[in-house]
Amino acid sequence: MKFQGTSTYVASDSLRLAVNAAITLQRPLLVKGEPGTGKTLLAEQLAQSLDTRLIAWHIKSTTKAQQGLYEYDAVSRLRDSQLGVDKVHDVRNYLRKGKLWEAFEAEERVVLLIDEIDKADIEFPNDLLQELDRMEFFVYETGETVKARQRPIVVITSNNEKELPDAFLRRCFFHYIAFPDRETLQKIVDVHFPGIKGELVAEALDVFFDVRGIPGLKKKPSTSELVDWLKLLLADDIDLAALRERDPAKAIPPLAGALVKNEQDTQLLERLAFMARRGTR
Structure with missing residues (x-):
């Protein structure tokens, strides 16, 4: 199915072409443009047009790439071990799945939005290179590899507050949303x-x-x-x-x-x- 916009989202010819090209190439779509030009809304409307689920990861200045994969709550496990809680023996009970893990384990192809990636530290994009490229990551606590069941459609937005690394840009299909005429x-x-x-x-x-x-x-x-x-x-x-x-x-x-x-x-x-x-x- 090709993205043609929706009844509530007016997409230009060039934007429709960029979305469909990224889907065909199975590359993340990196979207830049002035704030308020509909970058985030694009991901929402893309999910709607494809009748699939949107998984949104809104980036903050303190966000770390690891949080998109999973977080291990060692403090809670230590406390439970001191209290003699039974679940302490299974480390999986203390893994908090991130948005990438959620997208990877989905049975259907979902739209994964990584919103305002330029808010994070400069190393943030590089820390996700392998995971977005190979669509898999390793969980050290359990020794398992999480692989995407269906490759998600990845939309990454940026307000151009920081320059993104070249190695990251090479793996993306880029589109700049020009201000509408x-x-x-x-x-x-x-x-x-x-x-x-x-x-x-x-x-x-x-x-x-x-x-x-x-x-x-x-x-x-x-x-x-x-x-x-x-x-x-x-x-x-x-x-x-x-x-x-x-x-x-x-x-x-x-x-x-x-x-x-x-x-x-x-x-x-x-x-x-x-x-x-x-x-x-």
């Missing part, structure tokens, strides 16, 4: 808000791209923030005239907190408005 954003809006007035969308997109185009903006608003903003505009029944306002002295759009997410960018909009007001005096 206006036509694609229109399709995304139509998916989320069927029946929304075309005039409102047109004006909202004008404002949205105006904000994204402001020089010096620290964080440009993303696709997900556009969706949130439109939801608020509809909920608050914002007058269309408020969006059509193009007075530079009113540089901050209504409900801007959905689009602008830090004080630096808010102050930038306020300075632009202040300078515009001074210029009209």
